[in-house]
Amino acid sequence: VTLDVKAQHLDVRTPAFCLNLPLPHPVYRSQQAGPLTAAEKILAAHLHPEAARLDRGKYNLFYPDRVNLQDASAQTALLQFMLTRAPSVSVPTSVHCDHLIVGSPEGADRDLALAKDQNEEVFSFLESASKRFGVAFWPPGSGIIHQIVLENYASPGMLMIGCDSHTPNAGGLGCLAIGVGGADAVEVMSGQPWELLVPKIIGVELKGRLNKWCSAKDIILHLAGQLTVKGGTGHIIEYFGPGTQTLSCTGMATICNMGAEVGATTSIFPYAEPQEAYLRFTGRGAQADEANAVAHDLLRADPGCAYDQVITVDLDQLEPHFNGPFTPDLATPLSAFANQAREKQWPLELSAALIGSCTNSSYEDMTRAASIAQQAIDKGLTAAVPFFITPGSEQILQTCRRDGVLDVLERAGGTVLANACGPCIGQWSRPTMEDGVPNSILSSFNRNFAGRNDGNKQTHNFLCSPEIVTAMAFSKSLTFNPLTDSLLAADGTSFKFSPPEGESLSAAGFENNVVKPSAVPEPDLSINVSIDPTSTRLQRLDAFAPWDGQDFQNLRVLIKVKGKCTTDHISAAGPWLKYKGHLENISQNTLITAVNAEHDRLNSVRNYLVDGENYGTIPEVAAAYRDAGVQWIIVGDENYGEGSAREHAAMQPRFLGCVAVVCRSFARIHETNLKRQGVFPLTFADPNDYDQLCSSDIVDLIGLRPGEAPALRVRRSEQEEEFTVPLRHTLSPIQMDWIRSGSALNYIAQTIAA
Numbered sequence: 001v002t003l004d005v006k007a008q009h010l011d012v013r014t015p016a017f018c019l020n021l022p023l024p025h026p027v028y029r030s031q032q033a034g035p036l037t038a039a040e041k042i043l044a045a046h047l048h049p050e051a052a053r054l055d056r057g058k059y060n061l062f063y064p065d066r067v068n069l070q071d072a073s074a075q076t077a078l079l080q081f082m083l084t085r086a087p088s089v090s091v092p093t094s095v096h097c098d099h100l101i102v103g104s105p106e107g108a109d110r111d112l113a114l115a116k117d118q119n120e121e122v123f124s125f126l127e128s129a130s131k132r133f134g135v136a137f138w139p140p141g142s143g144i145i146h147q148i149v150l151e152n153y154a155s156p157g158m159l160m161i162g163c164d165s166h167t168p169n170a171g172g173l174g175c176l177a178i179g180v181g182g183a184d185a186v187e188v189m190s191g192q193p194w195e196l197l198v199p200k201i202i203g204v205e206l207k208g209r210l211n212k213w214c215s216a217k218d219i220i221l222h223l224a225g226q227l228t229v230k231g232g233t234g235h236i237i238e239y240f241g242p243g244t245q246t247l248s249c250t251g252m253a254t255i256c257n258m259g260a261e262v263g264a265t266t267s268i269f270p271y272a273e274p275q276e277a278y279l280r281f282t283g284r285g286a287q288a289d290e291a292n293a294v295a296h297d298l299l300r301a302d303p304g305c306a307y308d309q310v311i312t313v314d315l316d317q318l319e320p321h322f323n324g325p326f327t328p329d330l331a332t333p334l335s336a337f338a339n340q341a342r343e344k345q346w347p348l349e350l351s352a353a354l355i356g357s358c359t360n361s362s363y364e365d366m367t368r369a370a371s372i373a374q375q376a377i378d379k380g381l382t383a384a385v386p387f388f389i390t391p392g393s394e395q396i397l398q399t400c401r402r403d404g405v406l407d408v409l410e411r412a413g414g415t416v417l418a419n420a421c422g423p424c425i426g427q428w429s430r431p432t433m434e435d436g437v438p439n440s441i442l443s444s445f446n447r448n449f450a451g452r453n454d455g456n457k458q459t460h461n462f463l464c465s466p467e468i469v470t471a472m473a474f475s476k477s478l479t480f481n482p483l484t485d486s487l488l489a490a491d492g493t494s495f496k497f498s499p500p501e502g503e504s505l506s507a508a509g510f511e512n513n514v515v516k517p518s519a520v521p522e523p524d525l526s527i528n529v530s531i532d533p534t535s536t537r538l539q540r541l542d543a544f545a546p547w548d549g550q551d552f553q554n555l556r557v558l559i560k561v562k563g564k565c566t567t568d569h570i571s572a573a574g575p576w577l578k579y580k581g582h583l584e585n586i587s588q589n590t591l592i593t594a595v596n597a598e599h600d601r602l603n604s605v606r607n608y609l610v611d612g613e614n615y616g617t618i619p620e621v622a623a624a625y626r627d628a629g630v631q632w633i634i635v636g637d638e639n640y641g642e643g644s645a646r647e648h649a650a651m652q653p654r655f656l657g658c659v660a661v662v663c664r665s666f667a668r669i670h671e672t673n674l675k676r677q678g679v680f681p682l683t684f685a686d687p688n689d690y691d692q693l694c695s696s697d698i699v700d701l702i703g704l705r706p707g708e709a710p711a712l713r714v715r716r717s718e719q720e721e722e723f724t725v726p727l728r729h730t731l732s733p734i735q736m737d738w739i740r741s742g743s744a745l746n747y748i749a750q751t752i753a754a
């Protein structure tokens with residue numbers, strides 16, 4: 001679909017509520033270009049003024065309205081921003097301290113105090129850099145980025161980027177919110193236009209109404225099974241149809257949040273009554289009024305708009321789902337789950353139940369979970385396994401506390417963790433579970449890669465709705481079906497759960513005692529952001545060296561990765577999160593959990609600079625190559641770099657001397673992150689050529705200049721003939737400039753200096 005946009009930059013302005021700032025932006029007049037989807041209207045409204053067209057599948061330049069950073073990604077983003085020498089941020093930006101807080105059975109108060117103590121240097125850096133550059137700083141304990149953004153910043157019609165893959169959460173409020181790497185954020189923060197490959201659009205039609213045991217979570221769990229972790233790649237998922245009107249705004253946010261699990265660029269719902277109600281509930285009645293005035297023209301799809309693919313989900317037919325283990329697209333409906341668990345020999349005894357996180361900590365989620373918990377309490381039961389609740393924000397915590405919702409969950413045996421990511425990102429202290437012991441947990445989180453929650457690769461995490469997690473917590477068995485099976489009450493009688501009940505918003509409104517930073521603080525130029533050169537947590541960044549435009553000769557294949565390689569495999573989280581601000585130290589985790597196709601082992605690669613069969617860890621050998629002046633490449637399989645927006649997964653290989661990743665296919669954010677860090681992301685023209693390469697090969701990378709055909713020239717041994725493997729890339733002219741400059745950051749710094 002091609003839209004002739006230039007003539008449409010008329011006198012209409014994006015309403016100020018979309019920006020939290022009176023910045024003028026041209027708005028696309030949909031009437032003059034044929035029917036548009038809601039996402040297209042937002043993209044067109046944020047196009048660079050000189051952009052003439054909006055072509056799906058082609059690069060274009062945009063001006064996003066705001067940037068959100070979480071504490072792990074913010075360290076690098078702010079360190080990179082400092083390299084640009086820009087005096088302050090050019091668009092509203094916020095930093096949220098949520099990833100560095102460990103959740104433990106001891107609960108929120110102790111965990112928060114410990115986290116503040118252990119991360120004092122990092123939190124101080126983030127706070128002082130935020131003040132210096134005019135960024136809103138949300139301290140540890142204030143909540144998880146996506147929940148705070150939904151409550152305070154996201155607006156219908158806004159184009160937002162965030163350094164976290166679940167940024168699309170804000171799509172529930174009609175905001176086009178895209179997860180990116182830190183270098184993208186720095187580009188926007190420093191006032192540059194931002195380049196995006198305009199996605200295609202999958203229309204998901206929701207029909208009917210969910211039955212009482214189902215929730216919004218089950219819609220996206222079902223869709224993930226249908227689309228798989230790659231099915232949304234290069235697409236926006238736009239929801240429409242009468243079923244959308246049966247969901248709450250926060251339920252829609254859950255669905256958009258987990259669009260990341262199918263690789264979608266973002267997901268969005270049209271603006272209607274549920275969004276209006278949420279805006280009013282969160283104290284933004286004036287925004288609701290303004291949105292109502294333009295909703296028909298600007299915030300909803302036009303009848304007859306074109307989708308590249310349409311999927312219909314009949315909500316009446318949907319069952320609760322369990323997705324996992326180890327991948328979010330292995331979807332099993334409840335009625336088949338017990339048999340599946342037995343057949344697949346998953347550990348049948350449940351070892352922990354976790355609800356909340358950025359995905360599922362809304363008032364509706366908590367009240368529905370509490371309604372199940374109350375039924376069990378009434379029968380004299382408490383949870384049969386450790387039961388953890390992670391509130392998404394201080395505001396939702398206080399609201400649930402005031403209304404007695406948390407009291408119910410605690411009386412059921414639940415432990416309230418800090419308002420932070422905690423177990424969702426490997427920040428889970430779990431003293432009762434030994435590493436390596438196979439066990440099953442249920443969570444309402446969004447992601448379940450091996451090792452993600454407690455660091456134990458044998459923890460089987462099944463994703464489901466908070467109410468299903470809660471019901472199962474009283475049985476301790478993975479084969480329990482809360483819809484049909486009975487439990488034994490304390491008095492020896494048996495009982496069945498009734499379906500959960502909840503309220504999407506509290507009748508008493510949102511508790512509003514929370515101290516909030518100014519949305520757009522003035523930069524404090526008097527602050528000197530200092531970094532201790534002996535710190536193990538923070539390190540100033542040096543600019544990467546530019547590319548001379550020549551072919552690369554005599555490259556080593558550091559590793560040929562076999563199978564799934566997510567950003568967790570390339571740059572693990574958990575305990576490594578503490579080194580996010582120190583590139584040299586965090587690089588010690590590079591690819592340590594990726595499977596080496598040469599021998600199927602982890603973190604072991606041959607060092608070809610040393611005679612004999614000399615194997616070392618991946619970071620060791622990579623650094624040895626770099627220090628000897630030998631550049632190297634990674635060979636990857638399908639959907640390389642899936643998962644998060646983690647830009648360290650691109651920065652670390654670059655820091656260690658990687659010049660290219662060659663694979664069968666890439667996950668979108670990671671592919672862009674590689675380009676921004678000056679690494680060539682290349683795919684095999686014929687995916688079968690993956691099988692041709694060995695880790696012992698010496699290769700030349702040729703044909704990278706514009707107009708040439710990229711290829712690998714492969715030499716194996718003196719006995720075998722050299723052969724050529726054709727490659728492809730998706731580098732636009734600007735992205736080529738990034739690589740030529742050494743990184744996108746170098747390019748921005750040159751642009752600002754000029």
Ligand code: F3S
Pocket residue numbers: 098099144145146164166357358359420421424425446
């Ligand atoms: Fe945090 Fe997990 Fe969400 S890491 S941002 S709670 S996906």
